[in-house]
Structures are given as C-alpha cells and as structure tokens.
Amino acid sequence: DVKVTQSSRYLVKRTGEKVFLECVQDMDHENMFWYRQDPGLGLRLIYFSYDVKMKEKGDIPEGYSVSREKKERFSLILESASTNQTSMYLCASSSLRLAGGENYNEQFFGPGTRLTVL
Amino acid sequence: AQKVTQAQTEISVVEKEDVTLDCVYETRDTTYYLFWYKQPPSGELVFLIRRNSFDEQNEISGRYSWNFQKSTSSFNFTITASQVVDSAVYFCALSEWRNTGKLIFGQGTTLQVKP
Numbered sequence: 001d002v003k004v005t006q007s008s009r010y011l012v013k014r015t016g017e018k019v020f021l022e023c024v025q026d027m028d029h030e031n032m033f034w035y036r037q038d039p040g041l042g043l044r045l046i047y048f049s050y051d052v053k054m055k056e057k058g059d060i061p062e063g064y065s066v067s068r069e070k071k072e073r074f075s076l077i078l079e080s081a082s083t084n085q086t087s088m089y090l091c092a093s094s095s096l097r098l099a100g101g102e103n104y105n106e107q108f109f110g111p112g113t114r115l116t117v118l
Numbered sequence: 119a120q121k122v123t124q125a126q127t128e129i130s131v132v133e134k135e136d137v138t139l140d141c142v143y144e145t146r147d148t149t150y151y152l153f154w155y156k157q158p159p160s161g162e163l164v165f166l167i168r169r170n171s172f173d174e175q176n177e178i179s180g181r182y183s184w185n186f187q188k189s190t191s192s193f194n195f196t197i198t199a200s201q202v203v204d205s206a207v208y209f210c211a212l213s214e215w216r217n218t219g220k221l222i223f224g225q226g227t228t229l230q231v232k233p
Contacts, residue, residue: 009161031219040127042209042225050219058220090163094219106153107221109163 003027004110006091012116019078021113023091030096032074033107034058034066037088049074050096081117089113120145122212124224131200132232139195139227141210147171151213152186152193153221158206169193200231 007022025032031050035043035058045058047066055066063085067075074093078085092107121144131137143152154166167177169186177184181198197204207228211221 033219035223040225042124043223045220048220088161092163096219106165106168107219108165109155112161114161 004091004093004108006089006110006113008113009111010114010116012118013078013081014118015082017078017081017117019081019115019117021076021078021089021091021115023074023076023093023110024072025074025091025093025108026072027093027095027108028071029093029108030071031094031107032068033092033094034064034074034076035090035092036060037090037112043090046076081115083117085115086117087115089115120147120212120214120222122210122222122224124208124210124227126227127225128228128230130230130232133202134199135231136196136198137200137229137231139197139208139210139229141193141195141224143191143193143210143212145191145212147214153211153213154184154193154195155209155211156206157209157226163209166195197229200229202231202233205229205231 004025013019033048034046037043044060046064047058049055049068052071065077090112091110094107123142150171152169155163157163174186183196185194207226209226210224214220
C-alpha cells in the first residue's frame with residue numbers, strides 16, 4: 001500500500017518562526033503536493049513538484065516555499081510564520097506512470113499536520 | 119477556468135436514511151477525471167472513486183453509488199442506508215487532463231449520521 005507520512009500531526013509555533021513541514025512517500029511517485037485545508041474553502045494547492053528539484057506554484061504560494069532534494073521527500077517551509085497560516089496542511093503524492101493506457105492522477109494523502117501559529 | 123462546487127456545506131441525517139451529496143464541476147477540457155474522497159475525523163483523505171469523462175455509466179459499490187451526468191456537469195454521490203461510520207467530510211475533485219497531476223477540489227460537504 002502507498003504510504004505518505006508527515007513529520008508531525010500537531011505543531012504549535014510562534015509568529016516569525018521558520019517552520020518546516022516534512023512529507024515522505026514510499027511508492028516512488030513523481031508528483032508531490034502540499035495543500036492547506038480551511039473550513040469552507042476545501043483544499044487549496046500551495047505548491048507541487050513533479051520531479052526532484054522541480055517545483056511549481058499552486059493557487060496560494062505566498063508566504064511559503066518548498067524543497068525537493070530527494071524523490072521521496074517534499075518539504076514545505078514557512079519562512080516567517082504568521083497567524084493567518086494557522087491551518088491543516090496536507091501532503092499528497094501521485095504517479096505519472098500510465099496504467100492501462102491512462103494517467104489516473106489519483107493522489108494519496110498523508111494524515112495531515114495541524115499547525116497553530118500564536 | 120476549472121472549478122468544483124459542492125453547494126451543501128453540512129448535511130445531517132439519521133442512521134439508515136439515504137443521502138446524496140452533490141457535486142457540480144466546470145471545465146473546458148473534453149477529457150478529464152472526477153474523484154470523490156472521504157476525510158474521516160482522523161484527517162487522512164481516503165480515495166473512494168475515479169471516473170473518466172468518457173464513461174457516464176453509474177457505479178455502485180456496496181452502499182455507495184455515483185451518478186455522473188455530463189449534460190449537467192454533475193457527479194453526485196449517494197450513500198444508501200447510512201451508518202454512523204459514514205460521518206466524515208466528503209470532497210469531490212476534478213483532474214486536469216494535461217499531465218500535471220493537479221486536482222481541483224470542491225469545498226467539501228460535512229456529513230453527520232446520527233444514531
């Protein structure tokens with residue numbers, strides 16, 4: 001089974017701190033994603049990566065950066081945490097490999113990190 | 119632009135009732151995929167179903183069924199004889215056909231099934 005793990009389930013940080021959220025997947029997936037989930041807004045894509053050292057901005061990249069030095073690991077960085085970044089952060093991965101001639105784009109999710117910035 | 123709308127924010131039913139979760143999407147692509155995910159209280163999104171735009175056949179899996187209608191751009195999800203364990207947030211999502219792997223999610227519907 002695909003397994004996506006995130007470094008922490010709960011995290012409390014102070015305004016201005018640099019925050020690292022780590023995500024690791026064990027299925028050799030090319031694509032990795034970071035979302036934030038807020039009530040009434042669903043999942044919003046922050047950044048994604050389709051290869052090592054490659055990254056693309058999602059819909060809400062402001063205030064965030066990412067790092068993908070190894071295929072299995074995708075890190076989300078809050079350079080200077082602010083209270084409006086208090087949220088649930090979800091990591092996901094998917095494969096580019098075709099299956100039966102189709103690219104399904106099915107994403108597998110980690111358990112999430114609930115970040116509180118005080 | 120691509121968009122997924124789940125107009126129902128919260129639904130509350132009593133156990134054994136049937137419930138339908140609505141999903142309406144917008145896309146200019148002629149080829150695309152639609153998904154449903156379940157997010158139980160534990161937080162991890164669980165994949166339920168994937169449908170491609172070529173296949174409008176309805177699908178049934180146990181107590182779950184999905185109705186895909188291209189004419190109305192809808193992909194609705196019905197739970198028959200709901201159970202307390204069905205309580206969760208349910209997300210509908212749309213995949214771009216282009217090989218970016220990105221999904222566009224709806225706002226989610228919170229389903230509460232009361233005993």
